[in-house]
Amino acid sequence: MKRKIRVLIGKVGLDGHEVGARVVAKALADAGMEVIYTGLRQTPEMIVRTAIEEGVDVIGISILSNSHMSFFPEILRLLKHYKAEDVHFIAGGIIPAEDIIDLKEMGVKEIFPPETPTSEIVSFVRRLLDLD
Amino acid sequence: MKEDKEELKELEELKKAWEEECLNPFLNHRPERKEKFVTDIGLEVERVYTPLHLQQVHFDYKEDLGFPGQYPYTRGITPTMYRTEPWIIRAYSGFGEPYACNERYKKLVDCGVDEIVMAADLPTQVGYDSDHIMARGEVGKVGVAIDTLRDMEILFEGVPLNRLKRVSMLGNSFGPVALSLFIALGEKQGLKPSDFVVDLQNDILKEYVARGTYIFPIRPSVRVTTDVVGYCAKHARHWYPSTLCCNHINAAGAGSTKAAAFALANGTCYIHHLLGQGYTIDEIAPLFSMFVDERSDFFLAICHFRAVRRVWAKIIKENFKAQDPRSMALKITAYSHGGETLLEPVNNIARITLAALAYVLGGVQFLYNASYDEVLGTPSEEAAKISVRIQQILAHEFGITHTVDPLGGSYFIETVTSQIEKEILREYEKVEALGGAISAIEKGYYIAAIMDGANRRQREFDKGERIAVGVNKFRTESKIPFGAFRIDPAIEQKQVERLKQVKKERNEKTVKEALEYVREVAKGEGNLVIPCLEAVRAYGTVGEICDVLRGVFGEYQAKEYYDAKR
Numbered sequence: 073m074k075r076k077i078r079v080l081i082g083k084v085g086l087d088g089h090e091v092g093a094r095v096v097a098k099a100l101a102d103a104g105m106e107v108i109y110t111g112l113r114q115t116p117e118m119i120v121r122t123a124i125e126e127g128v129d130v131i132g133i134s135i136l137s138n139s140h141m142s143f144f145p146e147i148l149r150l151l152k153h154y155k156a157e158d159v160h161f162i163a164g165g166i167i168p169a170e171d172i173i174d175l176k177e178m179g180v181k182e183i184f185p186p187e188t189p190t191s192e193i194v195s196f197v198r199r200l201l202d203l204d
Numbered sequence: 205m206k207e208d209k210e211e212l213k214e215l216e217e218l219k220k221a222w223e224e225e226c227l228n229p230f231l232n233h234r235p236e237r238k239e240k241f242v243t244d245i246g247l248e249v250e251r252v253y254t255p256l257h258l259q260q261v262h263f264d265y266k267e268d269l270g271f272p273g274q275y276p277y278t279r280g281i282t283p284t285m286y287r288t289e290p291w292i293i294r295a296y297s298g299f300g301e302p303y304a305c306n307e308r309y310k311k312l313v314d315c316g317v318d319e320i321v322m323a324a325d326l327p328t329q330v331g332y333d334s335d336h337i338m339a340r341g342e343v344g345k346v347g348v349a350i351d352t353l354r355d356m357e358i359l360f361e362g363v364p365l366n367r368l369k370r371v372s373m374l375g376n377s378f379g380p381v382a383l384s385l386f387i388a389l390g391e392k393q394g395l396k397p398s399d400f401v402v403d404l405q406n407d408i409l410k411e412y413v414a415r416g417t418y419i420f421p422i423r424p425s426v427r428v429t430t431d432v433v434g435y436c437a438k439h440a441r442h443w444y445p446s447t448l449c450c451n452h453i454n455a456a457g458a459g460s461t462k463a464a465a466f467a468l469a470n471g472t473c474y475i476h477h478l479l480g481q482g483y484t485i486d487e488i489a490p491l492f493s494m495f496v497d498e499r500s501d502f503f504l505a506i507c508h509f510r511a512v513r514r515v516w517a518k519i520i521k522e523n524f525k526a527q528d529p530r531s532m533a534l535k536i537t538a539y540s541h542g543g544e545t546l547l548e549p550v551n552n553i554a555r556i557t558l559a560a561l562a563y564v565l566g567g568v569q570f571l572y573n574a575s576y577d578e579v580l581g582t583p584s585e586e587a588a589k590i591s592v593r594i595q596q597i598l599a600h601e602f603g604i605t606h607t608v609d610p611l612g613g614s615y616f617i618e619t620v621t622s623q624i625e626k627e628i629l630r631e632y633e634k635v636e637a638l639g640g641a642i643s644a645i646e647k648g649y650y651i652a653a654i655m656d657g658a659n660r661r662q663r664e665f666d667k668g669e670r671i672a673v674g675v676n677k678f679r680t681e682s683k684i685p686f687g688a689f690r691i692d693p694a695i696e697q698k699q700v701e702r703l704k705q706v707k708k709e710r711n712e713k714t715v716k717e718a719l720e721y722v723r724e725v726a727k728g729e730g731n732l733v734i735p736c737l738e739a740v741r742a743y744g745t746v747g748e749i750c751d752v753l754r755g756v757f758g759e760y761q762a763k764e765y766y767d768a769k770r
Contacts, residue, residue, distance in 0.1 A: 086330055087326065091455075091654070139342045142342075143341060186546055
């Protein structure tokens with residue numbers, strides 16, 4: 073039997089809006105994945121450590137606080153630092169189009185803006201792992 | 205009465221005849237678009253409303269409506285409403301560091317804004333200074349950075365507080381500090397509290413379920429919130445020290461009826477706390493207002509606002525035995541936002557206008573509009589101005605404000621107002637039966653309602669039942685737009701430097717003594733505003749004061765480990 077996809081959904085920084093994160097977490101879980109939700113006020117260090125301890129395939133970060141250009145490169149750096157570059161990093165939230173281009177160049181696999189159907193996120197995660 | 209009954213009977217027969225002769229043949233070849241028209245709160249809107257519906261909900265003009273300015277205030281809280289003065293036009297604004305933000309404030313005031321709602325950045329909102337490790341990357345991002353009174357002085361340079369009808373900030377987690385910042389700023393501008401009006405959100409309970417800017421555990425936080433109300437009850441009765449928020453609870457997913465019920469239950473918790481300290485209901489009830497919200501349905505919003513006023517009046521009069529009419533007349537704040545889309549954002553101007561119109565028809569007192577580009581990030585100057593202009597157009601063009609409660613008496617509006625009133629009361633009583641707001645939060649009752657609704661809304665959107673024009677219907681654009689307003693990343697360093705400078709220039713001894721005073725009062729039962737004001741005057745920082753309080757109260761640790769499969 074195929075191993076279940078494991079995903080960590082997280083909130084980084086002081087941003088307190090977590091409904092989006094929880095809705096995505098539920099959609100992924102409903103699609104048969106194992107989902108861990110970190111809760112609020114995580115640092116990039118906490119996110120990456122939890123991801124490694126839990127052995128997840130994908131980290132998904134929701135952010136609406138306009139702090140993505142500080143936190144996302146840091147998460148990517150830490151994944152490299154801990155030799156966990158095989159963990160995929162995806163994100164969602166309010167992120168300007170200009171930044172999406174830059175972040176994807178840095179190594180974020182995909183960024184889902186508001187108004188994305190959850191089915192799109194589910195199929196993206198599946199594709200991400202099947203293609204590996 | 206007998207005549208009425210006979211008339212209704214006749215009407216019922218006429219309705220039956222209409223259905224058979226007119227409606228049904230029509231439906232045979234022109235069926236309706238949907239089998240049911242169901243609102244976000246689950247209430248089904250019917251094809252057409254008649255006096256028969258009013259009879260079903262036991263509508264009684266005298267009891268349910270009366271006249272504006274009189275109990276139960278369904279038609280409005282003053283006898284003339286906008287004929288005397290339109291609602292207060294607010295602008296929610298804040299970004300970067302105080303100098304840049306001050307420029308924006310001056311422009312907003314020039315446009316004719318009545319009230320500035322100062323948006324503080326997240327570190328400020330959760331009581332961290334700009335040089336704190338948790339503030340890194342977040343300074344000035346979602347609001348303006350405020351570390352000390354000095355930042356307030358810069359921010360309101362050339363904007364005297366008495367030139368505005370109200371001045372405001374959220375201050376949910378540290379109300380006494382927020383209030384002190386304004387009192388001390390007023391002093392710097394040569395003003396007494398009687399010269400200006402402060403409005404705070406200062407409603408901590410909803411933060412644990414819907415907004416997340418908490419600092420302390422729940423119970424000490426209730427004291428932090430209510431001390432502000434207590435202080436104003438004695439020293440500034442014309443201020444608005446606490447706004448009970450439906451908005452965030454609804455936005456998160458609960459739906460407007462449950463959101464109103466939970467906000468009322470949160471208010472009930474604060475009121476009980478204050479009554480326990482010896483205040484009378486009529487000393488404190490007039491100081492509360494509510495931040496009401498129904499964002500998905502135009503007519504529902506109008507009914508909802510009218511119903512919330514009626515429920516508040518009844519709870520305050522009947523449950524709390526208030527006698528002063530000012531206690532029973534609920535002042536409402538609203539924010540026109542919710543349905544904005546990232547694709548084709550200019551269309552949001554239409555959405556925001558319709559929301560604002562609904563709230564005006566519902567009898568709002570304090571209104572602010574989202575900016576059409578807010579889905580992209582911090583509002584641009586042009587977008588912020590348009591938001592103000594929309595309100596001014598509603599207030600001064602088109603005759604919208606000429607009569608009080610223009611939709612009052614509509615079969616539809618009155619039926620649904622009564623239905624919503626009943627539903628809010630039912631939900632409110634459920635929370636009270638669970639042991640009140642704190643208990644409902646701790647038992648996960650609020651969050652369950654929120655997540656059920658959030659998941660349902662997402663499902664409806666995914667299935668295309670919840671339509672966003674240009675997004676999941678009539679879509680022509682595939683890429684999200686460029687051009688979000690940028691915050692200069694260098695401001696973090698500037699802000700940290702100013703903080704250092706202020707610390708260097710202030711009298712350390714005075715600060716230390718003031719912080720010690722904060723600690724002492726926090727350990728006892730005195731009102732926290734008094735020592736916080738001392739500390740703010742001495743240029744103690746927001747972070748320093750909150751750290752002292754953290755030392756006494758502890759910090760809130762979210763206990764729940766969310767089960768995504770729930």
